[in-house]
Every structure is written in C-alpha cells, then in structure tokens.
Amino acid sequence: MQKAVLRKRLIVSPIWFLPLLALCIGFWLLISSYRDSGIEITLHFSGAEGVTAGKTKVIYKGIQVGSVKSVVMDSELDGADIKIEMDRVTKKGLVADTMFWIVKPEVSAGRITGLDTLVSGAYITLRMGASTKLERHFAGLSDPPPMGTDTPGLHIRLKTDTLYSLQRGSYVYSRNLRIGKWMTTTLNKTAVFCWIFLFSRNSAI
Incomplete structure (x- = not known):
C-alpha cells in the first residue's frame, strides 16, 4: 500500500487575506476622503x-x-x-x-x-x-473693508462735520497728483470719521 504523507496545516487560511486587503483599502479611502474633503x-x-x-x-x-x-x-x-x-x-x-x-x-x-x-x-x-x-x-460685510494697516502707505483717520459730495472710493489729490484714496466712513452722534489711505508715507498734502 502507498504510504500516507503527512503535511502541516496552515494556521491562517489564504482566504483571510481578502477581507484584510479590503479593510486596508477601505481605511485608505477613508483617510483620503478626510484629507481631500473641504x-x-x-x-x-x-x-x-x-x-x-x-x-x-x-x-x-x-x-x-x-x-x-x-x-x-x-x-x-x-x-x-x-x-x-x-x-x-x-x-x-x-x-x-x-x-x-x-x-x-x-x-x-x-x-x-x-x-x-x-x-x-x-x-x-x-x-x-x-x-x-x-x-x-x-x-459678512456689506462693503469691502478698508486696507489693512499692514499695507505699505500712510493710514489717516480724519474727523469732519460733513462729507459734502465725497464718498467711499474718492481719490485724494495733491498738486494735481493722485496720492491716496478715501477708504471708508463711519458716523457717530457728533461727527463723521473717515479713513484715508495714502499710497506713500512720504506723500505731502
């Protein structure tokens, strides 16, 4: 009679690698989704x-x-x-x-x-x-904010009784040269406060 050959049985079946692979793929997709989400x-x-x-x-x-x-x-x-x-x-x-x-x-x-x-x-x-x-x-703001104080140039806060025809966006001139811009305006009980930005700190007005 042919003699039987004994072989050791694998503790872990190869079939278990498929769920493990699927778990790794799912985890990677979860990480990618979190990384790319807004x-x-x-x-x-x-x-x-x-x-x-x-x-x-x-x-x-x-x-x-x-x-x-x-x-x-x-x-x-x-x-x-x-x-x-x-x-x-x-x-x-x-x-x-x-x-x-x-x-x-x-x-x-x-x-x-x-x-x-x-x-x-x-x-x-x-x-x-x-x-x-x-x-x-x-x-949200209803209008664009004035330029930040870190913007190169001279930032001026002006107090006045009235604006007449001036409005946000009006330019500031000196000797017929455009040197600045009227950025924004606020109103309190006694006066009008305006923020003006001059393109250069050395601007003479």
Missing part, C-alpha cells in the same frame, strides 16, 4: 443678491478656495445664511477676525470696480485674519 463654514449676510448655490465661488488673490453649497433664509428672517465648503488649505486662515464680502459691479466717484463679475457673476472674497481662534461662523 471645511464647511457659514456666512451671514443681510442679503444674498447675486449668490447662487453650486455656482458662486470664493476667490482669494485670484484663486478659487471655496464654493457656495446652499443659500437659505436665517431663522430670524432678517438675512441669509450661506453654507460654503472651503479648501482645507485655508484652515489656518478661518479665524475669528477673517472678513468676507460679496464682490459685485460698482460705480462710484471716479472709479468702476467689479467689472469681471459681469461675465463670471458675483463672487465672495475674504481677508485673512490674524487671530489664533478658529471660527466657522462669520458675519
């Missing part, structure tokens, strides 16, 4: 004219860094809440003092801005803040 934030504006879900973009320094996911009326019926998915690269910039506003065509004293939105439509832009406190809910 950051959801909410902006509150008094109105959302020109903003469309799935179409309106968030542009920073000419680069798209987010897109609008939804636009709904807020619970108090006094404005609009805009849900935005931001790229993960913007995480460090989404802090308490980051400012957002809507860019639309605008015609004011001596200037025309936002002409690119006539073709592409309105978009949302932002100025990164310097705070260290992360934030996901922001109050």
Whole structure:
C-alpha cells in the first residue's frame, strides 16, 4: 500500500487575506476622503443678491478656495445664511477676525470696480485674519473693508462735520497728483470719521 504523507496545516487560511486587503483599502479611502474633503463654514449676510448655490465661488488673490453649497433664509428672517465648503488649505486662515464680502459691479466717484463679475457673476472674497481662534461662523460685510494697516502707505483717520459730495472710493489729490484714496466712513452722534489711505508715507498734502 502507498504510504500516507503527512503535511502541516496552515494556521491562517489564504482566504483571510481578502477581507484584510479590503479593510486596508477601505481605511485608505477613508483617510483620503478626510484629507481631500473641504471645511464647511457659514456666512451671514443681510442679503444674498447675486449668490447662487453650486455656482458662486470664493476667490482669494485670484484663486478659487471655496464654493457656495446652499443659500437659505436665517431663522430670524432678517438675512441669509450661506453654507460654503472651503479648501482645507485655508484652515489656518478661518479665524475669528477673517472678513468676507460679496464682490459685485460698482460705480462710484471716479472709479468702476467689479467689472469681471459681469461675465463670471458675483463672487465672495475674504481677508485673512490674524487671530489664533478658529471660527466657522462669520458675519459678512456689506462693503469691502478698508486696507489693512499692514499695507505699505500712510493710514489717516480724519474727523469732519460733513462729507459734502465725497464718498467711499474718492481719490485724494495733491498738486494735481493722485496720492491716496478715501477708504471708508463711519458716523457717530457728533461727527463723521473717515479713513484715508495714502499710497506713500512720504506723500505731502
């Protein structure tokens, strides 16, 4: 009679490698999904004219860094809440003092801005803040903020009784040369305060 050959049985069957491989692939897909997913934030504006879900973009320094996911009326019926998915690269910039506003065509004293939105439509832009406190809910601005104090030039706060025909965007001239720009205006009970930006700290007025 032929003699039987004894062989050792494998403790782990090769068939178990398939579930293990599937588990590794699933874990890798989960990590990739988290790494590539955006950051959801909410902006509150008094109105959302020109903003469309799935179409309106968030542009920073000419680069798209987010897109609008939804636009709904807020619970108090006094404005609009805009849900935005931001790229993960913007995480460090989404802090308490980051400012957002809507860019639309605008015609004011001596200037025309936002002409690119006539073709592409309105978009949302932002100025990164310097705070260290992360934030996901922001109050959108109705107008662009004045230039930051870190912008090279001379920043002046002017107090006056009246503005006459001056308005935001008006230019400042000296000896028929354009040396600055009227950035923004606020009003209190007794006077008007204006912020002026001069293109050079050595500008003489």
